[in-house]
Amino acid sequence: MNNQAVTIAKDNDGNSIWQFLLHELKPRGKWLTPFNIISIPIMLLGLGLIFYRFIYGIGSITNLSQEIPWGLWIGFDVVTGVAFAGGAYVLTFMVYILKMDKYHSLVRVTVLNGFLAYVFYAGALLLDLGRPWNVINPIIGNSFGTSSVLFLVAWHFMLYMLAELIEFSPAIAEWLGARRARKILSGMTIGAVIFGITLSTLHQSGLGALFLMAKDKIHPLWYSEFIPILFLVSSIFAGLSMVIFEGSISSKVFSDQISEKHHKAERGIIQGLSMICAVAMFAYLFMQLLVFIHDKNWAYINTPMGYWFLLEMIGFVLIPMILFFYSYRNNNTLMIRIAAILTMLGIILNRLNVTVIGFRWDAPVHYVPSWMEITVTLAVIFTEIWIFRWVINRMPVLRESPAWVKEEK
Amino acid sequence: MSINRRNFFKTVGIAGVTLAVGKSAGANSPESEKTEFRGMLYDATRCVGCLECEIACAKSHNLPEPTDELQVDVLRKTSEVKRCVINYHTTSKGEVLVRNQCMHCNEPACAAACLTQAMYKTKEGPVIWRADKCMGCRYCMVSCPFDVPKFEYFSANPKIEKCDMCYDRIMKGQIPSCAEACPAEALIFGTRRELLAEARKRIAENPTEYVDQIYGENVAGGTGYLYLSPAPFNEVGFNTKLQNTSYPALSKGFLYSVPSVFVLLPTLLLGIHKATKDNQSKDEENE
Numbered sequence: 129m130n131n132q133a134v135t136i137a138k139d140n141d142g143n144s145i146w147q148f149l150l151h152e153l154k155p156r157g158k159w160l161t162p163f164n165i166i167s168i169p170i171m172l173l174g175l176g177l178i179f180y181r182f183i184y185g186i187g188s189i190t191n192l193s194q195e196i197p198w199g200l201w202i203g204f205d206v207v208t209g210v211a212f213a214g215g216a217y218v219l220t221f222m223v224y225i226l227k228m229d230k231y232h233s234l235v236r237v238t239v240l241n242g243f244l245a246y247v248f249y250a251g252a253l254l255l256d257l258g259r260p261w262n263v264i265n266p267i268i269g270n271s272f273g274t275s276s277v278l279f280l281v282a283w284h285f286m287l288y289m290l291a292e293l294i295e296f297s298p299a300i301a302e303w304l305g306a307r308r309a310r311k312i313l314s315g316m317t318i319g320a321v322i323f324g325i326t327l328s329t330l331h332q333s334g335l336g337a338l339f340l341m342a343k344d345k346i347h348p349l350w351y352s353e354f355i356p357i358l359f360l361v362s363s364i365f366a367g368l369s370m371v372i373f374e375g376s377i378s379s380k381v382f383s384d385q386i387s388e389k390h391h392k393a394e395r396g397i398i399q400g401l402s403m404i405c406a407v408a409m410f411a412y413l414f415m416q417l418l419v420f421i422h423d424k425n426w427a428y429i430n431t432p433m434g435y436w437f438l439l440e441m442i443g444f445v446l447i448p449m450i451l452f453f454y455s456y457r458n459n460n461t462l463m464i465r466i467a468a469i470l471t472m473l474g475i476i477l478n479r480l481n482v483t484v485i486g487f488r489w490d491a492p493v494h495y496v497p498s499w500m501e502i503t504v505t506l507a508v509i510f511t512e513i514w515i516f517r518w519v520i521n522r523m524p525v526l527r528e529s530p531a532w533v534k535e536e537k
Numbered sequence: 538m539s540i541n542r543r544n545f546f547k548t549v550g551i552a553g554v555t556l557a558v559g560k561s562a563g564a565n566s567p568e569s570e571k572t573e574f575r576g577m578l579y580d581a582t583r584c585v586g587c588l589e590c591e592i593a594c595a596k597s598h599n600l601p602e603p604t605d606e607l608q609v610d611v612l613r614k615t616s617e618v619k620r621c622v623i624n625y626h627t628t629s630k631g632e633v634l635v636r637n638q639c640m641h642c643n644e645p646a647c648a649a650a651c652l653t654q655a656m657y658k659t660k661e662g663p664v665i666w667r668a669d670k671c672m673g674c675r676y677c678m679v680s681c682p683f684d685v686p687k688f689e690y691f692s693a694n695p696k697i698e699k700c701d702m703c704y705d706r707i708m709k710g711q712i713p714s715c716a717e718a719c720p721a722e723a724l725i726f727g728t729r730r731e732l733l734a735e736a737r738k739r740i741a742e743n744p745t746e747y748v749d750q751i752y753g754e755n756v757a758g759g760t761g762y763l764y765l766s767p768a769p770f771n772e773v774g775f776n777t778k779l780q781n782t783s784y785p786a787l788s789k790g791f792l793y794s795v796p797s798v799f800v801l802l803p804t805l806l807l808g809i810h811k812a813t814k815d816n817q818s819k820d821e822e823n824e
């Protein structure tokens with residue numbers, strides 16, 4: 129594959145580039161893998177449902193109501209998905225700003241993951257818009273709702289996608305064998321990183337700030353004026369847990385892509401990440417405790433919602449935090465992975481508690497997503513994985529950059 | 538336990554409202570009165586429950602006329618085809634009729650939430666919705682403390698429906714069709730300042746007939762709709778737990794911090810980047 133890219137780079141006439149792209153578009157490897165067998169029907173069904181929704185309205189496939197206008201697509205796809213994509217800004221901070229070179233091999237795959245997550249989850253946001261053709265209004269500026277947190281978040285999504293695309297673009301250039309472009313693009317990396325971290329800080333917290341005005345609708349155990357900060361801090365360990373989790377899957381599925389050297393380094397990397405997770409979770413728990421005391425929430429603890437809150441805080445923050453600390457000391461990779469999965473479940477729980485479960489918790493009729501909403505969500509996730517796989521198999525993301533990159537240095 | 542807590546809140550809420558009313562009645566110049574917003578005053582003691590306002594509203598906005606009967610304690614709700622409703626509540630003061638629709642807040646949460654300014658507080662007072670701008674995100678519905686905006690979930694070209702105080706009519710110099718239709722003068726239109734004065738006068742002249750509170754004077758930072766009622770407001774279907782300060786203020790702190798983060802954070806990051814770069818003699822960044 130590498131050789132191919134180099135050959136293409138040599139003759140620059142358009143023809144062969146198109147041939148090359150056409151060739152690259154073809155699927156590789158076996159077709160009937162279990163993943164394909166499960167994902168293809170769901171993606172097709174999801175596509176059908178999306179068509180149906182655009183003809184008959186959002187209510188035709190969702191269980192949303194006048195009281196509960198945001199459901200699974202916002203609460204899970206957008207709010208939770210973006211928290212999981214937080215790994216990219218944390219890792220680029222560690223590698224490019226703090227120069228922790230140990231983690232360099234993870235940057236590309238994490239940025240790719242983050243970029244795709246934003247593309248697809250912002251895409252999911254479009255599905256949820258009743259009048260998506262007006263989405264250009266806040267972009268082209270004929271009506272700027274600058275007092276709106278959603279306006280801020282939407283703009284940050286777009287700009288951040290651009291920043292991540294720039295951060296990832298050297299890999300695309302290497303794939304196409306475009307040496308000059310690669311040079312220019314990688315010169316822009318540090319700027320994109322700084323811009324990207326700033327944007328991430330603001331929109332990770334901004335997703336929490338969206339709910340500040342819904343003060344009377346969210347259960348007091350989850351509502352506080354500090355939601356933005358809590359969202360920001362939890363996005364650190366949400367993102368890193370995702371990196372750990374995704375890494376453990378990639379190293380099996382794409383083992384042919386990963387060089388011997390990286391395989392060896394993996395242990396140390398995961399160990400380091402687990403420590404960062406543990407510290408961030410400690411800070412997060414401490415803040416949750418302060419908020420809890422500050423808001424005088426004792427009265428709610430001995431209620432069903434209170435138990436639910438304790439389950440989230442103890443079962444899915446405190447316990448994985450202890451596991452992270454413990455397995456860092458013992459260098460137990462398996463345990464770290466378990467802790468990462470628990471943490472991710474905890475993040476899903478937390479985001480859904482703020483946006484869906486705790487929203488209108490006192491309403492007589494509760495919102496439960498319809499099977500169609502769940503199917504569309506799964507279809508979005510599967511499509512993302514398909515694209516991810518396509519890119520990994522072609523571009524130097526997990527594997528080493530082609531030889532010419534090193535020569536040029 | 539949670540019920541106790543809620544009752545507790547209610548009491549605090551009522552106490553808070555009464556205190557605030559007492560105070561501003563003395564000072565007599567709350568800020569909102571300077572702007573000359575138009576508003577409506579609904580007097581529950583005058584309403585006869587004829588539903589003429591609902592019918593007029595439906596007619597002037599091309600919505601189906603109400604067909605459901607008015608029944609005591611059967612809650613009728615506003616919806617995507619009904620911008621206002623009258624309800625019959627059993628209270629400690631007997632049966633009381635109360636109307637519900639958009640409150641036309643002085644500082645509307647819906648308009649602050651809207652990222653396209655489709656929800657818009659006009660300088661005349663009404664809060665209106667503009668189809669050519671709205672992208673149907675429903676963030677206004679999430680944010681409105683009164684749950685007013687309604688969405689057409691079963692349409693490919695869905696609209697947000699809510700009372701617009703007949704903004705077009707107001708601009709033509711007419712009064713809202715509901716106020717015009719009301720045979721009992723339960724619903725009157727005017728500047729918010731005049732209406733507040735009128736409401737206070739009615740309470741002062743008939744202290745036994747009204748509770749000593751004008752709902753809308755302070756709730757959510759003050760609203761364009763003002764209510765007089767013979768029974769405490771929590772008994773006639775109002776959420777008296779709502780705060781008396783503006784809702785957009787809740788996210789202001791966050792929004793105000795954005796510009797400074799945008800200036801300070803990149804500078805800081807650049808500084809650290811430079812510092813770590815100097816430490817690293819053989820650095821190979823930008824990859």
Ligand code: SF4
Nearest residue numbers: 639640642646647681
């Ligand atoms: S009541 Fe709701 S919809 Fe009406 S102006 Fe206030 S915030 Fe907006």
Ligand code: SF4
Nearest residue numbers: 651671672674675677
């Ligand atoms: S649904 Fe329309 S009016 Fe409501 S916030 Fe979104 S864009 Fe604004």
